[in-house]
Amino acid sequence: MAPGADLLVWLVDADEVGDDLFAACAAWLGESERARCARFVRPERRRQFIVGRALLRLALVRLLACAPETIPLLERPGQAPALLACADIGFSISHSGRWVACAAATGVALGIDIERIDRTRDVASMAQHAFDAHDTALVLACSPEQRHAMFYRLWCRHEAVIKLGSSAAVAHAWERDGLAGALACSMPLTSMPVPAQVKLGDL
Numbered sequence: 001m002a003p004g005a006d007l008l009v010w011l012v013d014a015d016e017v018g019d020d021l022f023a024a025c026a027a028w029l030g031e032s033e034r035a036r037c038a039r040f041v042r043p044e045r046r047r048q049f050i051v052g053r054a055l056l057r058l059a060l061v062r063l064l065a066c067a068p069e070t071i072p073l074l075e076r077p078g079q080a081p082a083l084l085a086c087a088d089i090g091f092s093i094s095h096s097g098r099w100v101a102c103a104a105a106t107g108v109a110l111g112i113d114i115e116r117i118d119r120t121r122d123v124a125s126m127a128q129h130a131f132d133a134h135d136t137a138l139v140l141a142c143s144p145e146q147r148h149a150m151f152y153r154l155w156c157r158h159e160a161v162i163k164l165g166s167s168a169a170v171a172h173a174w175e176r177d178g179l180a181g182a183l184a185c186s187m188p189l190t191s192m193p194v195p196a197q198v199k200l201g202d203l
Contacts, residue, residue, distance in 0.1 A: 007105040008059045009112070009183060009195045014051040015098040017200050022047070025054035025200065028068050032075035048095040051200070052102065053081075056093055058203040059104040063089055080163065090186070092163050099179055101195065109186035111163030113156045117178050123151035130155070149175055156182035 017025070029037060033053060040046040057068035064071070064086060072084040083089055091104040092112040103112040124147065127139040135154050142150045153173045161171060164184040172193055173182040183193050 006063060007103070007108075007189060007191075007193055008062060009101070009103045009193045010055055010059060011099060011101045011114070011179075011181075011195045011197045012051060012055055012200055013098055013197075014047050014095075014100050017047075017051055021201055022050065026050050028057055028071075029053060030073055033073060033081070036075050048100055052093045052095055052100045054200055055100055055102040055198075056091060056104065058200065059091065059102050060089065061203075063104060063106055092160075092183075094159075094163075094181075096179070101181060103183055103193070105189075108189065109164055109166070111160040111165070111184040112181070113159035113163060114179055114181040115152050115156055115159075117148055117152050117175070117180055119148050121148070123148050127151055127154075131158075149180070152180035153182070156180050157184070160184035 029050070037046055037049050040049060053073065054068070057071045060071050060083070061068050073081040074084055075081055080092060083091070088106055089104065090109040091102065092110045094101045094112045094114045096114045096116045099114055099116070101112055101114045103110045124140060127136045131139070131154065138154065139147055139151050153175065157171045157173050160182040161184045164186060166186065169185060169187045170189065171182055171184045174195060181195060
């Protein structure tokens with residue numbers, strides 16, 4: 001099978017997850033995940049975390065053909081969680097506001113990032129502080145109407161590459177409904193990833 005042939009890129013609205021399903025998802029967490037989750041002060045961040053881990057487990061179910069509660073994820077400070085069962089699975093999680101994204105595939109390392117596009121922010125100034133000269137020039141060359149989309153596209157690409165942990169062979173960016181996103185991959189994929197909006201209860 002070609003690298004990334006079974007790539008899953010999912011996007012879920014955490015606010016749509018009902019109380020019963022949310023409780024079931026929380027029960028899937030392992031000991032180290034529960035310990036981290038207990039340290040979150042804001043309910044929003046706790047919901048992002050639990051929904052993100054549930055989304056990841058449901059993606060891994062497709063790749064590993066096992067039950068979500070049996071998937072062992074180990075927390076690592078400052079890093080993505082480790083999947084103890086299989087070293088050949090690449091995955092990444094990101095969240096922004098009510099949105100949670102997950103990417104998973106066999107045989108390829110992945111990094112994903114999403115960001116809500118906030119059109120009230122001074123992205124020209126932010127670009128000058130966050131980007132190199134080339135990417136800053138790309139932002140400043142845009143019309144005011146296009147500048148925010150360009151900034152967030154580049155921002156997501158940078159963050160996705162950082163999550164990947166190495167120079168990406170390929171970085172795909174997208175924008176939909178006020179949300180920007182990017183997926184960085186350790187090698188070229190067989191097809192362009194298109195994020196699918198899903199519901200946890202339907203997976």
